[in-house]
Amino acid sequence: MSNSQLALRSVNVTRYVTPLREGGSMPAIAEADDGFLYVLKFRGAGQGLKALIAEIIGGEIARKLGFKVPEIVFATLDEAFGRTEPDEEIQDLLRASEGLNLALHYLSGAITFDAVVTTVDARTASQIVWLDCLLMNMDRTARNTNMLIWHKELWLIDHGASLYFHHSWQNWEEQALRPFVLIKDHVMLSRAEELEAVDREFRTLLSPELIRSIVALIPEEWLKDDAFETTQAHRKAYEQFLITRTAHSEIFVKEAQNARKVLI
Template sequence: MEQLPQLRTVNVTRYMQPLREGGSLPALAAADDGFNYVLKFRGAGQREKALIAELLGGEIARLLGLKIPELVFANLDPAFGRSEGDEEIQDLLKGSQGLNLALHFLSGAINFDPLVSKVDPLLASKIVWLDMFITNVDRTFRNTNMLMWNRELWLIDHGAAFLFQHGWTRWKENATKSFPIIANHVLLQQAENLTEVNDQFTSILNEDKINAIVSLIPDEWLLAGRDGENAEELRTVYADFLKLRLSYADQFTKEADDARKSLI
């Protein structure tokens, strides 16, 4: 029997420093398992919806064989941060009590620079396909959201994916419509194997795997957006969005390939 995805839960023990590269003020934090994490706060920016996108995007990427730092649920105690001197950070900590999301900190990793590092066409195609599938607007030359660690390419920051969350009633339209923003993707020009990747990834993804990943979303995150009063019904919308989006994979793959050819 195939093992279902699971996330560990850690307790944050120390706020180390803000990582101000991100607009939502993520932070480097220590946890009670002895590891350091990049902590994403439920009280920041797009709040829980950004964490849902981060969770789904990261675990779908992992399922497809791409390198993603381990994601964990990170519990923030109500007493945490009372001694923090920065008022902005203190407000962020107060607004983020309970369950947050964190990525394992890759010590020594450097930001991916497309002018320095060239990406294999097959890998580039896999990343472009992923971002088309999850409607991720944020993997551009301006903000690549990729790291080089141990000479390998790692994906981070999927909080800007799943655009339909911000226009909840139009999820079907968002699942089926074109995604012209893909023309700005930092790896599009190298993505020469999109058709091959589409065949591979559509054979990996199925309803059971999509349901298993969506089942990871905590009820409290789903209900916080006030898009409905039943967490299971809201969870079903995410699953149905992904399944419908997958049924249009040939269409969005061709769209990305046409955009790539226009750059040549």
């Protein structure tokens, strides 16, 4: 499949299985009409559609850079789900999320990554740090790694807290050129010894064409924002932010290297 033909599958949610209450946005395990279980992320949750957009962009960029990421699908939630749920909090969430949501394939039996138990090589650590600097992902700390071990392989999950500037879009052009200072808390930073080599590799892989094809996955109905006159302008802003940030990746790479020197 070429970059211009990227697409996400669509499923219909058929059964709400159980909430995952450890997540701030209270995602849930749900079954879809294809027979698979998914981690369902709701448009009606606290961060709303912004978190779903960040999930698409972050997850699909990670996949294209070679990381293992659970399949991301669009998941339609019928209005009937909110009527039968006995828990009022969940019922409100379901009713606020009728329509198009996002879901990730559920990795049954996966265990949370623990840096004390599992050693990651310097190359992989550097790749993950580079990715999270690009995405401004604040959610890959020792307290909350958002990584899983499944079938003895490392999987990246939950990029919904990335691109946090888009909750206001204030000075977003300047944000694209800023270092990511929160990288100092990254769980992989101490092992990220090969950032310069990874930077050369990933800048080549993450072309403007690829970025545009990933941003094109965002549904039109999710791009209605008072900060932009049109949905086209909103989509273009995501494209330009990522293209600019990738082109000037030496800014966030230097910040990561400096933070690593302090750490070790």
